[in-house]
Amino acid sequence: QVRLLQWGAGLLKPSETLSLTCAVYGGSFSGYYWSWIRQPPGKGLEWIGEINHSGSTNYNPSLKSRVAISVDTSKNHFSLKLSSVTAADTAVYFCARGRYIYSGYDLDYWGRGTLVTVSS
């Protein structure tokens, strides 16, 4: 059974850097895309970006200038950094495992989510 356990600071001030880490337990770390998704309060899901086990990244263009996703294959961890946060970055942040399967792409395992609040 695959489990994703995520952690990081939940309260930030404007201009600070958001930092979250997701640990993957069970299953293979290679062959998948490790994603971050966020959900502002009362709103829908927004894909932030992804990384594969080789370190290749792909980011949402609306966040690309502020986002960095990294991977530590020795620990089966991947991490998100989002710089210069504002109140608009307040959201629940999820990590998830992405895969290509049957001519589609899905996110089959998710972390429980971390509420990050940006407030002065």
Add this chain to the structure above:
Amino acid sequence: SSELTQDPAVSVALGQTVRITCQGDSLRTYYASWYQQKPGQAPILVIYGKNNRPSGIPDRFSGSSSGSTASLTITGAQAEDEADYYCSSRDSSGNLHVVFGGGTKLTVL
């Protein structure tokens, strides 16, 4: 186009059948995946590929696709199916970004 469009809200009587749709150009290339999200919880995958259910998802959930429209059908909706449903796929424009629909709030009456 990198957008997926869903109706904001749909309702269904208990035990009846409901279809939730998702429209977007990327669905001509990739099958949609569908996620159920209940308040305060992480989304869970309910349909992937042409019409596949992960282990533990009831068989009343099914998926279909035609052209640029994907559909999630719940046959015999139960009270516990009341939730937000999101579709998603890869963007087919070449950048391979992941896109989500805006979500559909399903109310079971």
